[in-house]
Amino acid sequence: MIDRLLVIGVGLIGGSLARALRSARHVREVVGFGRSLGNLQEAMELGVIDRAAVSLADAVQGADMIVLAVPVGTMPEMLQELGPVCPATAVITDVGSVKGTVIAAARQSLGAKFVHFVPGHPIAGTEQSGVGASLPELFVNRRVVLTPEAETDPVAIESVRGLWTATGAQVTTMSAVKHDEILAASSHLPHVLAFALVDLLVRRDDHREVFDCVAGGFRDFTRIAGSDPVMWRDICLANRDGILEILNQYRDSLADVVQAIEQGDGQWLLETFMRAKHARDNFNRKLGLNLPEA
Numbered sequence: 001m002i003d004r005l006l007v008i009g010v011g012l013i014g015g016s017l018a019r020a021l022r023s024a025r026h027v028r029e030v031v032g033f034g035r036s037l038g039n040l041q042e043a044m045e046l047g048v049i050d051r052a053a054v055s056l057a058d059a060v061q062g063a064d065m066i067v068l069a070v071p072v073g074t075m076p077e078m079l080q081e082l083g084p085v086c087p088a089t090a091v092i093t094d095v096g097s098v099k100g101t102v103i104a105a106a107r108q109s110l111g112a113k114f115v116h117f118v119p120g121h122p123i124a125g126t127e128q129s130g131v132g133a134s135l136p137e138l139f140v141n142r143r144v145v146l147t148p149e150a151e152t153d154p155v156a157i158e159s160v161r162g163l164w165t166a167t168g169a170q171v172t173t174m175s176a177v178k179h180d181e182i183l184a185a186s187s188h189l190p191h192v193l194a195f196a197l198v199d200l201l202v203r204r205d206d207h208r209e210v211f212d213c214v215a216g217g218f219r220d221f222t223r224i225a226g227s228d229p230v231m232w233r234d235i236c237l238a239n240r241d242g243i244l245e246i247l248n249q250y251r252d253s254l255a256d257v258v259q260a261i262e263q264g265d266g267q268w269l270l271e272t273f274m275r276a277k278h279a280r281d282n283f284n285r286k287l288g289l290n291l292p293e294a
């Protein structure tokens with residue numbers, strides 16, 4: 001049970017976490033802090049937070065758990081502000097989609113309090129943003145990855161594990177390096193491809209006719225291009241190496257497809273598509289068709 005939870009960035013993920021913990025009665029009081037008072041006002045009206053803090057120094061007062069749920073590119077400055085004012089006993093965690101850069105920033109800014117920082121990432125979300133889109137059930141049966149460092153306090157890890165378990169999520173741990181490599185392939189690559197595809201098509205002179213003729217495949221493939229551009233810009237910059245590595249592999253794989261089409265190699269195309277269909281069908285069976293989001 002958390003006595004006072006501070007959520008920094010009460011948007012889709014921060015708001016959903018607060019709602020889930022309230023539903024589970026895992027928290028007594030939720031304090032919100034963020035950029036715009038309008039958003040925090042909405043969060044109060046929706047019953048997501050009990051009160052909004054006007055400054056970070058005010059926000060951290062008496063907090064026993066602090067969750068950073070701002071875009072990844074904003075985490076370093078937020079951690080820098082947090083370092084000097086954060087209570088020495090508070091457990092700090094984050095929900096950022098990239099772990100390496102957030103951990104480096106936390107190590108630099110939190111000093112001795114770094115041992116109480118438990119990096120985390122819920123593999124759940126939607127393409128919508130803001131507290132208005134938050135859902136208490138967002139994390140049920142979804143995976144949350146914690147990427148503690150060697151010096152992370154085991155008691156802090158257990159309280160963050162308890163927080164996510166209370167939301168209905170399944171908590172696992174892995175190294176930050178592995179996390180960033182895996183997520184580059186499973187989440188960051190598909191988002192980059194969706195943005196690039198829509199942008200390619202919209203720059204055509206006949207894009208209206210193209211969009212008039214879209215079918216289910218286009219809708220499925222590009223739904224995630226409706227995601228927040230700021231969040232995805234930050235993820236691309238923060239996970240630069242992981243994303244470049246998988247993008248280069250994808251480019252090689254596309255080059256193989258181009259070559260097969262140029263050479264009329266139907267056998268290669270059929271074998272490749274069958275292998276992919278088989279793998280996708282197996283995932284569908286395993287996951288009950290509900291592939292998780294970012």
Ligand code: NAP
Nearest residue numbers: 009010011012013035036039070071072096097125129130
């Ligand atoms: P969101 O709905 O846009 O919420 C972001 C929140 O951060 C908003 O409340 C925003 O406040 C606040 N914020 C933004 N810039 C700020 C700044 N400079 N100072 C203080 N507050 C600031 O985004 P989200 O989808 O919840 O994403 C939040 C984090 O979760 C990101 O790190 C993302 O990588 C991670 N994540 C997202 C997903 C997903 O599918 N969306 C999934 C897993 C993890 P305002 O409302 O005032 O702008």
